[in-house]
Amino acid sequence: MFGATVGSLRLFLQSIDSRKTALIWQRTGSQGNEWMLGQSHVTLREVHQILIDASVGGEAGDIALDDLSVTEGACSPADGLYDFEEGTCGWTQEADDDLDWIRGAGHDPVLNSKPSSDHTTNTDRGYFYYLGSGSSRVRGHSARMSSPLISAGKGQCVYLWYYLSGQDPGTLSVYQELSGGGQSQLLSQSGDQGKMWRFTQAPLSNRGSDYRIIVEGTMVQNNQGIMAIDDIQLSSYPCTGPGLCDFEMNMCSWRNVMEYDETDWLRDQGNTQAPSTGPSTDHTTNSTTGYYLYVDSTVGRWGDRALLISEIFSPESTGQCFTFWYHILGHKIGTLNLYVNNRTMYGSGNSLGQHMWTESGDQGNVWWKGRIYLQHKEPFWFVFEYKKGEGSPGDVAIDDLHITPGSCDPVVEPPPTAAPTNVIAIGVGVTVMILVIAIACTTFYILRRRKANSESLIGNDMMEINVAYDLYDCELQDSVT
Structure with missing residues (x-):
């Protein structure tokens, strides 16, 4: 598909x-x-x-x-994947906690709130584990569930799809527990994150010891919100890190918001099958084999949107710099916008958030660097928005997204040879016009000089009856005098 x-x-x-x-x-x-x-x-x-x-x-x-x-x-699940469709997948409830994780489906009558579907099958018949609202839920109570024992050295990164929705749904924490003792927290998520399945990942510690993955849900308040997990997977590839994605392996934690737009962002290589809809090379490898995200500008109508949403990031006291590379090529191709949102803005009805950056029009066949500095006191996320222009075809693409603590470094501009095509066209046009004017003036000057020289051979009596003089005539009159 x-x-x-x-x-x-x-x-x-x-x-x-x-x-x-x-x-x-x-x-x-x-x-x-x-x-x-x-x-x-x-x-x-x-x-x-x-x-x-x-x-x-x-x-x-x-x-x-x-x-x-x-x-x-x-079914035979992928290696290291726990989708809970067939049962518990070997996960067990901890005995020293207060609550238990519940395996259920979207059509489960016990489950009164969302999610209405799981992440694996995307239907109300698919299964996941959840902690819902209820009178028995007490602030601070927790439910812990552990995976089967995993062999040492297996897996470099753990992937997890989770669901946190409603006011105060609680805190989701994931730990790695070594068989020889010792436990380290891999990640933590909390607060309302909308009615959608979200993706997160964390690097695993490789200390030469067997280990288990522990998933813990901690309640915050009675009768408020829901927490769920699904599709936990151990990857043999290293994590890309929070806010870092070059799209070489996948789309990382970025996903299309299909409920609110008309078209999708696509992941593909430089040699895309659809002509004139993607750059010839990506930014990461500068080759036709590298991947990026792009929008097919040949389809849809003027004003159609493609929305791309990120994972949720934790704030930093020093602020953060978000950098990205973008490619916009084509006459009236459209506009690329970047928004930053958080729970406060989203809860007040602002679905996109604060408008932080925009670029539109032909930027040439070159990758440009974009960046924004932001300081947030609560967790936040990004939204890229492409709005189709009236022109077609062309390129709108992004690559190498990265968020780092601290201020932004100075922008390094592309070489002058990479100027946008409209600037080149204007420069060529002005140069040609100047050359045409110069040639016309030179030709006119030579013709007038020749005419003046021929008239200088006429007798003085003919010169005396001339009453109209121009610049060249004055010079000739002076020479005769």
Whole structure:
């Protein structure tokens, strides 16, 4: 599934007898320019058939299927992935805590609040673990759950999808506990983060010892909000770090906001299949094999938007500098905006946040560096917004996003040879005009001189009857006198 307006792909089960259907798996929007594995575990008590439904989202994108199979038994999850679809995946509740994590699904009648779907299947039949509101929840009470024992040296980074929604949903903490003793906190998230699944990651310590992953949820207040986790995965690749993404492996924690825009940001290489919609090279590797994010400017209407949202960042006392590289090429291609939002602004109805940076119009076939300095007292996140212009085609792309503590370094401007194409065109036009004027003046001067020389051969009696003189005539008159 790849494209700016690719639509959705859904998998249903339909009963042969009752003809009732149940949605068991779905994906919406672009999933990347590569083949992805989709699977769903079902338990049937009667004969069913599988229905596959693909919907067209717009004029750009493709949905393809290959290698379909039905097998008995549980699905085979990716190595190091705990999606909780088949059960607990070997995770166990701690005995010395106050509460227990609950495994449930979006259609669970016990679960009165969101999320209405899990992250794995994106349906209300998919499973996750959650801590909901209830009268038994007391401030400071916690629920701890531990993973199976993991072999030493396995995994360099832990990925986690989590859900924190509502007023005071609590604090989610993740720890690494070594079998020989010792525990270190990997990450912590708290507060209302909207009604969506969010991504976070943390590097694992490799000390030559087996270990477990501990997930802890701490309650803040009664009857307020919900906390959930899903799709915990151990990656053999190092973490990219908070706020650092070059898009070489994936989109990191950045995701499209498909509920509020008309098109998607796409991850692809310099040699994109769609012509004139992406730079020829990325910024990271300066090659056609490097990846970046771009917007397909050939589709949609004037004013259509593509929104991209980041993970949530913790504030720093010294402030922070957010740097990024952008590529904007094309006549009236549109506008690229950057916003910073937090819970206060979002809660007051400001869905985008504070407008911090903007650039529009043709910037030439070159990567430019953007940066903003910000100081926030509460956790915050970024939103990139592209608004389509009336011109087409062209490039709008971003790469190498990075946030660091402290002030921003001075901007290093690209070399003069990388000037935007409209500036070059203006310069060429002015130069040509000056050359034309110079040639005309020179030609006029030579012609008048020749005429003056021929007239100087005429007798003095003809010169005396001339009553109109110009500059050259005056010079000739003086020479005769």
